[in-house]
Amino acid sequence: MSLIALTLGDPAGIGPELVVAAWQAHIAAKNAPADFFVIAPPEVLLPMLEAKGLSARILADPQTLPEPGDTCLPILDCGSYSGFEVGKPSLASARIAWAALETASTLARAGKVQAIVTAPVAKANLHACGFAFPGQTEFFAHSFGVAIADTAMMLAGPELRTVPLTIHIPLQDVPRSLSQEHIIRQARVVARALARDFNITHPRLAVAGLNPHAGEQGHIGQEEINIIIPAIGALQAEGMNISGPYSADALFSSAQRKRYDVALAMYHDQALIPIKTLSFEDSVNITLGLPIVRTAPDHGTAFDIAGKNQACPRSFLAALAYARTCLDNR
Amino acid sequence: MSLIALTLGDPAGIGPELVVAAWQAHIAAKNAPADFFVIAPPEVLLPMLEAKGLSARILADPQTLPEPGDTCLPILDCGSYSGFEVGKPSLASARIAWAALETASTLARAGKVQAIVTAPVAKANLHACGFAFPGQTEFFAHSFGVAIADTAMMLAGPELRTVPLTIHIPLQDVPRSLSQEHIIRQARVVARALARDFNITHPRLAVAGLNPHAGEQGHIGQEEINIIIPAIGALQAEGMNISGPYSADALFSSAQRKRYDVALAMYHDQALIPIKTLSFEDSVNITLGLPIVRTAPDHGTAFDIAGKNQACPRSFLAALAYARTCLDNR
Numbered sequence: 001m002s003l004i005a006l007t008l009g010d011p012a013g014i015g016p017e018l019v020v021a022a023w024q025a026h027i028a029a030k031n032a033p034a035d036f037f038v039i040a041p042p043e044v045l046l047p048m049l050e051a052k053g054l055s056a057r058i059l060a061d062p063q064t065l066p067e068p069g070d071t072c073l074p075i076l077d078c079g080s081y082s083g084f085e086v087g088k089p090s091l092a093s094a095r096i097a098w099a100a101l102e103t104a105s106t107l108a109r110a111g112k113v114q115a116i117v118t119a120p121v122a123k124a125n126l127h128a129c130g131f132a133f134p135g136q137t138e139f140f141a142h143s144f145g146v147a148i149a150d151t152a153m154m155l156a157g158p159e160l161r162t163v164p165l166t167i168h169i170p171l172q173d174v175p176r177s178l179s180q181e182h183i184i185r186q187a188r189v190v191a192r193a194l195a196r197d198f199n200i201t202h203p204r205l206a207v208a209g210l211n212p213h214a215g216e217q218g219h220i221g222q223e224e225i226n227i228i229i230p231a232i233g234a235l236q237a238e239g240m241n242i243s244g245p246y247s248a249d250a251l252f253s254s255a256q257r258k259r260y261d262v263a264l265a266m267y268h269d270q271a272l273i274p275i276k277t278l279s280f281e282d283s284v285n286i287t288l289g290l291p292i293v294r295t296a297p298d299h300g301t302a303f304d305i306a307g308k309n310q311a312c313p314r315s316f317l318a319a320l321a322y323a324r325t326c327l328d329n330r
Numbered sequence: 331m332s333l334i335a336l337t338l339g340d341p342a343g344i345g346p347e348l349v350v351a352a353w354q355a356h357i358a359a360k361n362a363p364a365d366f367f368v369i370a371p372p373e374v375l376l377p378m379l380e381a382k383g384l385s386a387r388i389l390a391d392p393q394t395l396p397e398p399g400d401t402c403l404p405i406l407d408c409g410s411y412s413g414f415e416v417g418k419p420s421l422a423s424a425r426i427a428w429a430a431l432e433t434a435s436t437l438a439r440a441g442k443v444q445a446i447v448t449a450p451v452a453k454a455n456l457h458a459c460g461f462a463f464p465g466q467t468e469f470f471a472h473s474f475g476v477a478i479a480d481t482a483m484m485l486a487g488p489e490l491r492t493v494p495l496t497i498h499i500p501l502q503d504v505p506r507s508l509s510q511e512h513i514i515r516q517a518r519v520v521a522r523a524l525a526r527d528f529n530i531t532h533p534r535l536a537v538a539g540l541n542p543h544a545g546e547q548g549h550i551g552q553e554e555i556n557i558i559i560p561a562i563g564a565l566q567a568e569g570m571n572i573s574g575p576y577s578a579d580a581l582f583s584s585a586q587r588k589r590y591d592v593a594l595a596m597y598h599d600q601a602l603i604p605i606k607t608l609s610f611e612d613s614v615n616i617t618l619g620l621p622i623v624r625t626a627p628d629h630g631t632a633f634d635i636a637g638k639n640q641a642c643p644r645s646f647l648a649a650l651a652y653a654r655t656c657l658d659n660r
Contacts, residue, residue: 170541170551175502211500212598221500249602253610268542270599272579277604280583 001035002114002327003062004293004320005076005107007100008040009119012084012093013301014311016044018119020052021313022320023073027054034065036117036320037074039100039107041081049073062112078103086307094125101136105143108292114330115293115323116140119316120301134168137287140294149182150289152189154262155275155298156322157283160252161262163190164271174267175210175223183207183231183264190262191240193288197326198261206251206260207232207244208270214245228266252278281314284322293326295319331365332444332657333392334623334650335406335437337430338370339449342414342423343631344641346374348449350382351643352650353403357384364395366447366650367404369430369437371411379403392442408433416637424455431466435473438622444660445623445653446470449646450631464498467617470624479512480619482519484592485605485628486652487613490582491592493520494601504597505540505553513537513561513594520592521570523618527656528591536581536590537562537574538600544575558596582608611644614652623656625649 006022009015019038026032038045042058049056057072059065065074080099084092101121107113118136133139141151154163165186166177187205194203207228208214211221218225228245235242244264250256251263252274265271275283276298287294297315305311336352339345349368356362368375372388379386387402389395395404410429414422431451437443448466463469471481484493495516496507517535524533537558538544541551548555558575565572574594580586581593582604595601605613606628617624627645635641 168542168546168550170505170545171553172502172505172551175500212498212602215500216498220498221502223501248599249606250610252603252607255610269578270603272542273582273600273603274607276579277582277607280580280585 001033003065003112004036004115004117004323004327005062005104005113006036006038006320007104007116007118008038008044008096009100010089010093010097010122010125010301011040011044012086012089013120013122013303013306015097015119015301016040016048017306017309017311018297018313018316020045020048020073022317023054024052025317027071031068033068034070034074035324037062037065037076039076039078039103041079041096042075042077043081044096045073045075062107076103087303089122089125089301089303091125091129094122094129094131097121098126098129098131101139105140109143113292115295115327117316117319117323118294118296120297120299122301122303136296137294140287140290144291146290149185150189152186152193152288154190154193154286154288155271155283156286157275157279159278160257160275162265162271162275163262163288164265164268166267168268171267178210178223178227178266180227180231180234183228184234187231187235187240187242187264189289190264194261197288197293197329199329200261202241203261204259205240205242205262205264206246206256207242207264208248208251208266209245210266212247214247281312282318284315284319286322286326293323293330295323295326331363333395333442334366334445334447334653334657335392335434335443336366336368336650337434337446337448338368338374338426339430340419340423340427340452340455340631341370341374342416342419343450343452343633343636345427345449345631346370346378347636347639347641348627348643348646350375350378350403352647353384354382355647357401361398363398364400364404365654367392367395367406369406369408369433371409371426372405372407373411374426375403375405392437406433417633419452419455419631419633421455421459424452424459424461427451428456428459428461431469435470439473443622445625445657447646447649447653448624448626450627450629452631452633466626470617470620474621476619476621479515480519482516482523482618484520484523484616484618485601485613486616487605487609489608490587490605492595492601492605493592493618494595494598496597498598501597508540508553508557508596510557510561510564513558514564517561517565517570517572517594519619520594524591527616527618527623527659529659530591532571533591534589535570535572535592535594536576536586537572537594538578538581538596539575540596544577611642612648614645614649616652616656623653623660625653625656
């Protein structure tokens with residue numbers, strides 16, 4: 001059986017509430033086999049579980065999971081607990097988040113887990129601790145020896161899958177960050193992952209233009225002509241079912257969405273605006289191109305509402321559901 | 331009574347079908363008073379009307395409109411007809427489109443019409459004829475002696491109103507096209523128009539960031555800190571109900587949309603992606619800041635389907651409905 005590890009995220013944020021909500025959803029599903037466990041210091045979760053009339057089982061080995069019907073949350077201790085305040089991100093809370101990631105990575109590399117669902121972390125304190133990666137995606141890519149350019153961030157919701165080809169960079173840096181090579185490399189990652197993880201053997205990729213109206217034949221910008229169209233041509237020559245560039249404003253309409261399996265966007269908001277406009281609470285971040293499945297909710301640590309029972313777990317539960325689907329398809 | 335002029339647009343495109351569809355909708359509404367007429371060479375419309383069992387009344391003066399129940403489409407001849415081929419944009423078809431705009435402008439400046447609904451034109455042939463404006467919006471701004479920076483393009487649909495502060499420019503030119511002055515000037519235009527045309531006396535304006543996550547406190551770009559936040563502060567100091575910058579990906583979710591009357595976007599696709607994702611066929615382009623009301627559908631000439639009875643008139647009918655609403659509110 002495939003096993004899924006949930007990492008706690010920054011425990012000063014809403015991560016602890018999310019993993020407990022996932023376990024409550026598991027209990028509510030009645031007699032389903034436990035296919036996941038949580039990587040966290042038990043000190044963080046035990047008081048929360050107790051307050052809800054639940055308990056935990058501390059795992060020595062992640063392969064001994066509870067029997068169906070057992071309501072004890074399986075926890076694998078990642079250590080690094082030295083106290084922290086809920087709602088107040090700190091070096092201490094960031095160290096816990098990091099420790100959970102390291103444990104997850106070690107288990108995945110040893111073949112003991114096949115998927116990781118990560119709760120949100122806060123980057124500033126992680127970096128202050130010495131965490132050397134821009135984010136969790138880059139951490140896992142490095143763990144598995146995969147070049148970051150051979151991974152891709154897919155946002156998936158009930159109505160749309162989309163991949164931004166540039167991510168957390170200033171808008172003014174986007175045009176110079178695009179190249180034929182980059183688009184080609186990312187499109188290959190996406191097409192392979194759709195076949196492997198989503199069981200779409202000949203996926204249809206639609207590519208957005210960078211400029212308004214996809215540049216209007218060069219009247220509003222040259223990147224379509226110089227970069228995007230040649231990249232699409234090269235990929236078509238490989239036999240890929242890819243088309244574009246399409247005017248980004250029309251690409252995400254309901255009629256257009258029926259014509260592709262995934263939209264490649266040129267920058268962060270070109271992908272994130274439509275996915276969050278269509279389905280704010282049910283969309284999921286999936287890292288494509290890793291040897292394991294990795295999914296995450298499409299939101300941050302939400303320190304402002306942490307510990308107040310206000311966190312909406314829908315995106316985290318959707319991330320867990322996507323991890324199961326991808327494992328089933330592999 | 332307020333009068334609305336519909337301009338034909340490029341007659342080689344779907345404009346003729348749109349204005350006839352508007353008249354058919356008027357007839358179907360039974361006994362409604364005719365509050366609009368069409369500016370076009372009768373030669374273009376008469377055969378289409380005849381094919382549908384309808385006829386026309388050629389107006390000498392736009393103030394003599396049909397009585398309720400009369401099914402004859404009122405047409406004001408703008409001249410310039412020299413033949414053209416449907417589906418084939420040409421200098422001849424562009425000259426007709428231009429003539430209709432000139433007639434509409436003349437009537438509006440003389441106080442004979444209070445609103446103009448424009449069918450789509452094609453810019454390349456207009457420019458080849460000598461039309462000296464980037465588009466219809468700039469033509470009307472110039473006609474009324476209004477600086478283009480004192481007009482704004484609002485996209486309005488059933489679920490969202492949004493104004494892009496830069497429009498048809500390459501994405502790489504967007505950051506340098508933004509300034510505090512420009513944001514302040516545009517926000518004032520928008521706030522005044524919402525009060526005058528939409529009867530929202532103290533409108534709530536929400537401002538999008540330029541960069542991913544609205545720049546994350548300067549970690550992903552500086553424009554929020556250097557330009558957008560000071561502009562918002564200056565407008566708040568004037569008493570405007572304006573806030574932001576908000577992360578653009580979250581700004582258009584259903585929960586966020588309830589918190590503002592209009593979203594100011596920094597560039598074309600930041601505004602157009604959410605409006606077209608939410609309501610592709612019912613969104614409308616409204617020029618704010620003119621002495622008259624001017625609305626237009628949110629699509630182009632569609633030469634490829636012209637004359638085939640395939641054009642969807644919903645956006646054009648919505649543009650006519652918005653024109654009526656704005657006139658009622660003035």
